Amino acid sequence: MKLVSWNVNGIRACVRKGFLDYFEEIDADIFCIQESKVQAGQIDLDLKGYHQFWNYAERKGYSGTAVFTKVKPINVRYGVGSEDSEIEGRILTLEYEDFYLVNVYTPNAKRDLTxxxxxxxWEDKLFEYLRELDASKPVIYCGDLNVAHEDIDIRNFKTNKGNSGFTVEERSKMTRILSNGFIDTLRYFHPDTEGIYTWWSYMKTVRxxxxxxxxxxxxxSERLKxxxxxxxxxxxxxxxxxxxxMLELxxxxxxS
Incomplete structure (x- = not known):
């Protein structure tokens, strides 16, 4: 089973830049996106063989998540816990027979940390939510989590310490998750590999x-190891x- 997660930074712009070519080539069973930046009716994706679930932000051109899945889920939840909605469209939970899929676009602390x-x-609420789900069946938690967990996860870690996405507080929240029955799957396979990044500034030649x-x-969840x-x-x-x-299971x- 193949799963993909991608912050597309605007699905309409990403489609113009080749999104569908990658989508068809990778042929994922479940494809999650974050930062869709659309409202209902603003895009019509013809994804044959996939069920589409969108969580739109109330604010136009902002945030938003979606999941495209070949297998229809048992249930879909838009929000955390008992909440039926979340105004920024940042979380989608799909329940399957063997696991929960939680697709998340974590809020940015902003450059000035305001x-x-x-x-x-948000992190505290989500942590309790993940534990609640995990008590029922295994969880696959994915998305743009807006934190570089360890020094190895950021190119210039010394000069970025304390900056948004690399504060002690944000990193410790990730540590808490990984210390309570969850696995960072990339580091499970590549614990010491440097240079694996997923986001780059648009500044010239940075990427x-x-x-x-x-x-x-x-x-x-650890039991999916x-x-x-x-x-x-x-x-x-x-x-x-x-x-x-991409995650393959x-x-x-x-x-088992």
């Missing part, structure tokens, strides 16, 4: 020189300031 407190509250951050993740086949980034795929990431081992 949204850090709100961000940390070419691979001056990036790894802020997009596939995180899974035996089902993991590979977890990779696709930095050569253009169309956004982020690149897609052995579907037959999801229940």
């Amino acid at each position: 949204r850090l407190e709100e961000r940390l509250e 070419e020189r691979n001056i990036g951050w790894r802020i997009d993740y596939f995180i899974v 035996n089902a993991l086949v590979q977890s990779v980034a696709h930095p050569d795929v253009m169309g956004s300031d982020h690149c897609p990431i 052995d579907a037959e081992l999801l229940n």
Whole structure:
């Protein structure tokens, strides 16, 4: 089973830059996007063989998530916990027979950290939500989580310490998740590999020189460890300031 996650930074612009070519080539069973930046009716994606689920932000041209899936889920939730909606469209949960898929676009703390407190509250709420789901069945948690967890996950870690996305507070929230029954799948396969990034500034030559951050993740319940086949980034795929990431699982081992 193949899953893909990609912050497309505007799905309409990404489609003009080749999104559908990659989508068809990768042939994922589940394809998650973040930062769709559309409202209902603003785009009609002809994705044959896929069910489409969109969570739109109330604010136009902002945020938003979507999941395209070959297998119809048992249930879909727009929000966290008992909430039926979330005004920025940042979370979609799809329940399948063997697992929950949680697609997330985590709020940015902003350059001046004015949204850090709100961000940390989001993290606390989401952590409890993931644990609640995990108590029922395994979880696959993915998306643009807006944090570089370790020094190895950012090119210039020394000069970025304390900056949005690399504060002690944000990084510690990720550590908490990974210390409570969850696995960062890319680091499971590549614990010490440097230079694996998923986001680059649009500044000239930054992406070419691979001056990036790894802020997009596939995180899974520990009991899915035996089902993991590979977890990779696709930095050569253009169309956004982020690149897609892919997780492959052995579907037959999801229940083992």
